Amino acid sequence: MSLYLGTVIFGFLIGFILGTRIKKNPNSNINFTFTSYVVIFIVSLIVAWQMGPFPFYDDVNISTGFVFGAAGLIAGKMVVSGINLD
Numbered sequence: 001m002s003l004y005l006g007t008v009i010f011g012f013l014i015g016f017i018l019g020t021r022i023k024k025n026p027n028s029n030i031n032f033t034f035t036s037y038v039v040i041f042i043v044s045l046i047v048a049w050q051m052g053p054f055p056f057y058d059d060v061n062i063s064t065g066f067v068f069g070a071a072g073l074i075a076g077k078m079v080v081s082g083i084n085l086d
Contacts, residue, residue, distance in 0.1 A: 004057055007065035015069035019076020037074050044070035 044067060051063040 003059045003064065007054065007057070008068045011065035011068035012072035012075075015072025015074075016076040016079075017072075019073040019078075020080045022077050022080075024081060032077075037078070041070060041074060 045062070048063040048066040048070075049061065051066060053059065053061065053063060054065065057064075
């Protein structure tokens with residue numbers, strides 16, 4: 001089993017860039033806590049499992065680009081705005 005690094009690297013980079021562009025709306029009462037980020041990541045794993053690998057990729061049974069894109073999105077958001085552990 002070999003992991004294709006192109007989808008992993010570019011999925012994370014695109015997710016990270018998009019995560020840094022997310023702005024907090026001061027008029028909104030929505031507050032994402034650490035648990036919210038964990039739930040979002042678990043749901044993204046389930047979605048990636050249902051999507052399956054990119055055609056002709058035989059590394060793992062999940063969409064690695066989608067998983068690392070979601071991880072990059074969360075990481076980019078946490079780098080810019082920090083994480084609320086409440």
